[in-house]
Amino acid sequence: MNNNKPIGIFDSGIGGTSIWREINHLLPNEKTIYLADSKNAPYGQKSKEEIIALSMKNTDLLIEMGCKLIVVACNTATTNAIKELRAKYDIPFIGIEPAxxxxxxxxxxxxxxxxxxxxxxxxxxxxxxxxxxxxxxxxxxxxxxxxxxxxxxxxxxxxxxxxxxxxxxxxxxxxxxxxxxxxxxxxxxxxxxxxxxxxxxxxxDSGEAVAKQTKNILQNKIGFSSHTNNTPVFYTNTNPIVLKEILENKYEVIEKDF
CATH class of the missing domain: 3.40.50.1860 (Rossmann fold)
Structure with a gap:
C-alpha cells in the first residue's frame, strides 16, 4: 500500500537530522530514509542553479527508493529549489523556512x-x-x-x-x-x-512545525503507515562517523555514492 512507503528526507549533510528527530518523535510508526549530502555541504555558498541540481539529484534517489513524500530538511534548498521541485515531480514536498x-x-x-x-x-x-x-x-x-x-x-x-x-x-x-x-x-x-x-x-527553529506539517500531509493526502516497527535508514556520501555520532550511535549509517 502507498501509505506504507517511507518518508524521504534530505539535507546538505547531517543538520537535517534535527528535523528527522522531530518527525520521528511525532510519527514513530513511519519509516524514514535520510540522505546526508555532506560531500556537497554547505549548499549555502552555491549558486541557485547548483542548489536546484543537487536537490533534484537527491529527490531522484529518494523516489527510486520508493518514498511517498519528501521533506527538504534544508533551508537553503527549500528557499532556492522547492518551487522547481514541486513543478517537476508528482510527489508532495515539505520545505523548511526560518520561523x-x-x-x-x-x-x-x-x-x-x-x-x-x-x-x-x-x-x-x-x-x-x-x-x-x-x-x-x-x-x-x-x-x-x-x-x-x-x-x-x-x-x-x-x-x-x-x-x-x-x-x-x-x-x-x-x-x-x-x-x-x-x-x-x-x-x-x-x-x-x-x-x-x-x-x-x-x-x-523550524523542526516541530515541519513535523506537524508532515503529519497534516499524511493525514489529509496520503495516509499513515500501518507498520508499527520502522527502523530509519541513513545514507551519507562521505565518512559516516560524524553522522553516527550525531545519531548517538543508535542507528546504522550506510556510505553511498550519490
Missing part, C-alpha cells in the same frame, strides 16, 4: 535576529517572507563557517565558540528578544548559543 512569523509576532522589542546561510538570506522566498513584517527590525547574520565545523564534528570547538560570539554579540547589542535559527544544522549549536545569549532571548 520568522512566530518570532516577529511575539517580539516585545520588535527586533529579532536571524542566523542563516547566505543562500537562504539572499533567496527570493526569504525576501518575500520578511516583507510581511515591516514593523519588526530584523538583524540578519550569515553563519559563515558554522556548517563546515558541524560537519567536521567540531560543535564544541574553540573556533565554533569564537564564531558564535562574533555573530551573536551584535544581535544582543541590537536588543533582539528572539533568535531564529535559519539552518537545520544550527539546532545542534543551541547549547553553545545558550551560553552566549542572555536568558530572556528565546531561540526558535
Amino acid at each position: 520568522i512569523k512566530p518570532a516577529a509576532t511575539n517580539s516585545k522589542t520588535q527586533t529579532i535576529g536571524i542566523l542563516a546561510t547566505q543562500g537562504t538570506l539572499i533567496s527570493e522566498l526569504f525576501y518575500n517572507a520578511i516583507q510581511k513584517f515591516k514593523n519588526t527590525k530584523i538583524v540578519e547574520q550569515v553563519g559563515h563557517g558554522l556548517v563546515q565545523l558541524i560537519e567536521n564534528g567540531e560543535i564544541n570547538s574553540a573556533e565554533m565558540t569564537e564564531l558564535l560570539q562574533s555573530y551573536l554579540q551584535p544581535m544582543i547589542a541590537a536588543n533582539i528578544d528572539y533568535l531564529v535559527l535559519g539552518c537545520s544544522h544550527y539546532p545542534y549549536l543551541i547549547p553553545q548559543i545558550r551560553k552566549i545569549l542572555p536568558e530572556h532571548i528565546q531561540i526558535i
Whole structure:
C-alpha cells in the first residue's frame, strides 16, 4: 500500500537530522530514509542553479527508493529549489523556512535576529517572507563557517565558540528578544548559543512545525503507515562517523555514492 512507503528526507549533510528527530518523535510508526549530502555541504555558498541540481539529484534517489513524500530538511534548498521541485515531480514536498512569523509576532522589542546561510538570506522566498513584517527590525547574520565545523564534528570547538560570539554579540547589542535559527544544522549549536545569549532571548527553529506539517500531509493526502516497527535508514556520501555520532550511535549509517 502507498501509505506504507517511507518518508524521504534530505539535507546538505547531517543538520537535517534535527528535523528527522522531530518527525520521528511525532510519527514513530513511519519509516524514514535520510540522505546526508555532506560531500556537497554547505549548499549555502552555491549558486541557485547548483542548489536546484543537487536537490533534484537527491529527490531522484529518494523516489527510486520508493518514498511517498519528501521533506527538504534544508533551508537553503527549500528557499532556492522547492518551487522547481514541486513543478517537476508528482510527489508532495515539505520545505523548511526560518520561523520568522512566530518570532516577529511575539517580539516585545520588535527586533529579532536571524542566523542563516547566505543562500537562504539572499533567496527570493526569504525576501518575500520578511516583507510581511515591516514593523519588526530584523538583524540578519550569515553563519559563515558554522556548517563546515558541524560537519567536521567540531560543535564544541574553540573556533565554533569564537564564531558564535562574533555573530551573536551584535544581535544582543541590537536588543533582539528572539533568535531564529535559519539552518537545520544550527539546532545542534543551541547549547553553545545558550551560553552566549542572555536568558530572556528565546531561540526558535523550524523542526516541530515541519513535523506537524508532515503529519497534516499524511493525514489529509496520503495516509499513515500501518507498520508499527520502522527502523530509519541513513545514507551519507562521505565518512559516516560524524553522522553516527550525531545519531548517538543508535542507528546504522550506510556510505553511498550519490
